[in-house]
Amino acid sequence: MLDFPNAKINIGLFVTSKRADGFHNLLSCFYPVQWMDALEILPAAWNSFDMTGLPVPGDPDSNLCLKAYKLLQQDFNLPPVQMHLHKVIPMGAGLGGGSSDAAFALRILNKLFELDLRAGALEDYARQLGSDCAFFVRNKPVIASERGDVFMDAALDLKGYTCVIVYPGIHITTAEAYGSIKPSQPDCSLEMLLKQDVKVWKKILVNDFEKALFPKYPELPFIKEKLYEAGALYASMTGSGSAIYGLFEGEAPIDFPFPDHYLIWKGLL
Numbered sequence: 001m002l003d004f005p006n007a008k009i010n011i012g013l014f015v016t017s018k019r020a021d022g023f024h025n026l027l028s029c030f031y032p033v034q035w036m037d038a039l040e041i042l043p044a045a046w047n048s049f050d051m052t053g054l055p056v057p058g059d060p061d062s063n064l065c066l067k068a069y070k071l072l073q074q075d076f077n078l079p080p081v082q083m084h085l086h087k088v089i090p091m092g093a094g095l096g097g098g099s100s101d102a103a104f105a106l107r108i109l110n111k112l113f114e115l116d117l118r119a120g121a122l123e124d125y126a127r128q129l130g131s132d133c134a135f136f137v138r139n140k141p142v143i144a145s146e147r148g149d150v151f152m153d154a155a156l157d158l159k160g161y162t163c164v165i166v167y168p169g170i171h172i173t174t175a176e177a178y179g180s181i182k183p184s185q186p187d188c189s190l191e192m193l194l195k196q197d198v199k200v201w202k203k204i205l206v207n208d209f210e211k212a213l214f215p216k217y218p219e220l221p222f223i224k225e226k227l228y229e230a231g232a233l234y235a236s237m238t239g240s241g242s243a244i245y246g247l248f249e250g251e252a253p254i255d256f257p258f259p260d261h262y263l264i265w266k267g268l269l
């Protein structure tokens, strides 16, 4: 069975407090975007896993797709599978690519072997694999709270907007980003802020990680400024970076003044 794990962007991200378990509570709108990997899982005589596309750092045995298989294997007597992951979404970008692969692996295995797990049960498995992972089971716009894994549907429809995502090749680990953050509370509820016109988001919505990371990586505010100069109504870093996105009404410009090694994705929301 073949599927296409997609990325997400965060629209507004407030890190509100540090928790007793070492994680942070946050408030953020997660919005799916169609920058996608490809993941195929087939029944096989023995287990195998291989990858193509962007190189994924670390031991392949610790790949989140395999972790997803092993997690379900603890509760279900799964037959062996061959998995193939084609990696397109950059890592350390705040786009949640690894988390999406893991959630899609759970979804595919659920269908392939007719495990009959409902969305709630799949989300519970996903939470064990990473904070962002549960979102990709739902995969529609939500306001996430707590560890980023408790959701409320977001009444936000950006159909017709074009999203441009720029990844400058700076790998920021999530742990590094949270390590430099100072928690703060938003003045007003995120739902209220998102109800305002996209044109005013620039003045009212923030990603708290920008304050912590922009002074350390000056390329990042530069990219954001260039997206605004190109006509974006709203631009922001996604998650804990380093990708920066811009939202354009209708079509986006074709050319951006970025170096060749940057990865740029453009698509309709």
Ligand SMILES: C[C@](O)(CO)[C@H](O)COP(=O)(O)OP(=O)(O)OC[C@H]1O[C@@H](n2ccc(N)nc2=O)[C@H](O)[C@@H]1O
Binding pocket: 010, 022, 023, 024, 025, 026, 028, 094, 096, 099, 129, 130, 131, 132, 133, 146, 147, 148, 174, 175, 178, 239, 240
């Ligand atoms: C920045 C976001 O992408 C926003 O969507 C997420 O909060 C990141 O979620 P993630 O990559 O799935 O993170 P995890 O793999 O669960 O955690 C990696 C590390 O990030 C930190 N972490 C993560 C999520 C969270 N709510 N608080 C944290 O402090 C912890 O140090 C943790 O050890």
Ligand SMILES: Nc1ncnc2c1ncn2[C@@H]1O[C@H](COP(=O)(O)OP(=O)(O)OP(=O)(O)O)[C@@H](O)[C@H]1O
Binding pocket: 056, 057, 058, 062, 063, 064, 065, 085, 087, 090, 091, 092, 093, 094, 095, 096, 097, 098, 099, 101, 102, 132, 172, 173, 174, 239, 240, 241
């Ligand atoms: N299938 C996978 N795809 C990508 N990274 C994976 C995968 N499995 C394990 N990893 C590990 O997870 C790390 C980063 O994952 P991810 O792509 O989710 O980054 P991210 O976009 O910064 O995540 P987030 O938005 O959740 O902070 C990689 O450096 C890699 O070592």
